[in-house]
Amino acid sequence: MVMRALDRKLLRDLRRIWAQALAIALVLGCGVMVLVLATGTERSLRLARQSFYDRMQFADVFASATRVPKGQLAEIAAIPGVAQAEARISMQVVLDLPGQTKPAQARLVSLPEAGAPVLNRPVLRTGRLPDPRATDEVALSESFAEANGLFPGSSFGAILNGQWRELRVTGLMLSPEFVYLIGPGSLMPDDSRYGVIWMGEVPAAAAAGLTGAFNDLSLTLTRGASRDRVIDALDRQLAPWGGTGAYGRDLQSSDQFLSGELDQLGAMAVILPPIFLIVSAFLVNMVMGRLIGLERPVIGLLKAMGFTGREIALHYLKLAAGIGLVGVLIGWGAGWWLGAELTALYTRFYRFPWLVYTPGTASFALSALMGLGAVVAGALRAVRGSARLAPAVAMQPPAPPRFRRGHIDALAVRLGLRQTTMMILRAITRWPGRALVTSLGVAASIAVLVACFFTYDAISSVIDAAFSRTNRQSVTLTLAENAPRSVIEDAAHLPGVLRAEGALAVPVRLSHGPRSERTLLEARSPEATLVQTLDAGGHAVPLPADGLALPESLATKLDLHAGESVTVTLLAPPRDSFEIPVTRVIRQDLGETASIPAAALAARMRMAEQVNRIDLLLDPDRLAEFDRAVKATPAIAGTLFWPDVQRQFDATLNENLTRSVSIYAVLGVLITVGVVYNAARIRLSERSYELASLRVLGFSRAEVGAVLVGELMLLTLLAIPPGLLGGYGFAALIAEGFSTDVVRIPLVIARRTYAVAALIATVSALVAALAVRRRLDRVGLATALKQRE
């Protein structure tokens, strides 16, 4: 069987070029890996979310109010489009946990008298639900309980309705509402300091002073109902009861973070893999072109024996596919493993009752298709050439390459370049296409490295902006309700307080033409120094005397520019609407909050200035005293310690970022290694005769090696400017693709990042080229001279 023999040749060919094939397969594998990792993890996360939401009846619309009589619920349930409506009590409470000096905080949510709620049903992980009537029984969110060493049977203290009360844990739960749980104003989940408490409705209402009423509402919608219309109707219904504006799942905090994560995974699948696939296609093209060039006599022979062009083309395509197959398998393996790792990492941040890595067959099939498609596309040109060779022509050695003197030569002579340097320059100008592919490959690698290290720069910039320039306070106190400005004075008298500033945060709807966004409006004194607004360049700027300061993302969503007017609708009493100019567009990386001078808001609300948030600068030596005082102050509904927030932020990012940056740096290096190694091998194979001649003429190993390595290093150096430029573009894509409603990634690239990326690529290229140079030592001089191609 002749074809079988040809297949054996294929396997032997693959074995012969194994190092080059592996270098390509690794680059291709990177692309496949990222594809499997991103799409597989996205699918796992999406499935976990979907099944959790479906089984536990996660609500579609959420609303809060000050106090709604229970009788209103039937009317709300009758709003067209509402399938189910469930009312409950919800409030922030300060906790006093055993062994913790700092007050922790929790969201207390009531459970209906009948037992488990219909909507947002929690999953009971251990223990039992609290007795609906027991005033001292609660269930806890599992992660909070775990972080604080609490379990069914443990007790802890809480300040309810101004009184310290001991509560007993009956069970631990997970809820679709709190998959990603983050305290108000915080930036990261902190399981030890923020959790959820479920309590029977009667005792909860009593604690909140809401007996016979509710202040929190969840709705599901009927199929096909207009969410916006339901929200409008609900807002009208709740307006007399202090409603603060209903919102859909898209603005529900936990779901917002989850959606952001899913979007980022989606962006990862789209942005990264094409680079690797394209580079591998070019590499296959380069290697197959050389291989087929070397095998011209074999092709001639096969044709003379009667093989058709198509059969021969297929033979070489199979070889390329073989390389692709290895790459796909490597990518699958690495993608599967990393996907499982990433999913495991997610279980630490996203609390699902079941989150398992189920990448599905689609991500594997798609990645294999794209991977094999890339290598076959890369091989096509060379393979087509092989099919077209006439047998008689094929059996002749190829015509020697023709060189011409060009402009570069005149320049080279003037510069007095050595002949070995001329050899390098002529090789590049003689095969510009190959030089271009090599350079672009290295440039792609540099771009990946720039983009990879850019994430460090961006996050450092976010951290610096958020913690050093925007939020300079030590603590933010959230008040249980709006209070006159005099409370700032009271807070200033708490032990250890060096400075106190107040703010009023009000939910609002901003409208501009047909566009509108629900957000938080924060009123502050323009003289405030603890919390500052930043201009686009990240420099602190004072709040303008009047008008709104809008974060850039919000301005973009509303199509607003500085100087234009926006309609502000207060979603809390007095519920007025007013027009106000946007005086400044500011930089805000975390969250989206509009800012307004306190006096300007008070004038429009036609009331005296109020505050519901107090920012404090503390004497670090008197923290314990301060903590004790806070626990004993019922008016304080929550405390946020900024140094803790930053520590949490740093720790989480350090671990996650270091991990992902290391992975992507390896991917970036692999591109350079793959490209330069293959280019060097091809060069060596073409020039071994020429380079051996140099050795015969008395050139040392180092001098001859420099001809080979020099060409590749020159191409690497030429790749640096486009690589850095590409890196910038790539970083811009990532900044865009990875920004979510909650976190915006600023396009900030440090000079050091460019330098490090270029350096890493250059060193990798050098190592790859030197690895090939060593093969030069193995070329016997006497034998090399005897062989003619």
Place this chain on the structure above:
Amino acid sequence: MAQPAVFRVEGVTKTYVTGSVTVAALRGIDLILNEGELVVLLGASGSGKSTLLNILGALDSPTTGRVFFRDTELTGLDDAGLTAFRRAHVGFVFQFYNLVPSLTARENVALVTEIARNPMPPEEALDRVGLAARLDHFPAELSGGEQQRVAIARALAKRPEVLLCDEPTGALDSATGVTVLQAIWEANRDLGTVTALITHNAAIRQMAHRVIRLADGRVTAIEENASPQPPQGIEW
């Protein structure tokens, strides 16, 4: 004629081992090459003449035996020492010219003059082989004879003490071959370069001072030639 020895070869053997196959290329060679001499090594394919030339030119080292160049024992040198020896003393001419295709005639010669201690200008070397008009041509633009003469110019440009030629006319027709041999002969006559020339073409022996015949890895005969002929008179 008691001329000092330039090369002294003592009991040299060379065995190639490829997998399980062992080939004895040289089976014990003793030989002396003298100052100013042009020697033709004559032998059939596989007689070991190329192996001997490669050992003389420090491209290869013997399995046993010793090789001296003047007072230096080549067999005692490491790779760097052998490279330095080639660089300083030896010019090579091969059957397939071994020019660098991306360099012009002048540049191919300059390649060597740039690393030599006391070279002649590339133009002079090329003029010597009659290629003054073809300085800026690339190898692919030159005929076989011209390419071989560039190779000779490149070998001579560093004013080597030794010129080693491996079948320099093997790929050329008779008329072209003669012009190439003429260039080698003149170099030997004018510069006094010790020249060893391999050929399986017996006619060429007429230009040599001595003819060394090899067969099966051994020297079978050494013939003195009292009146060497210039190559113009040789035909084959």
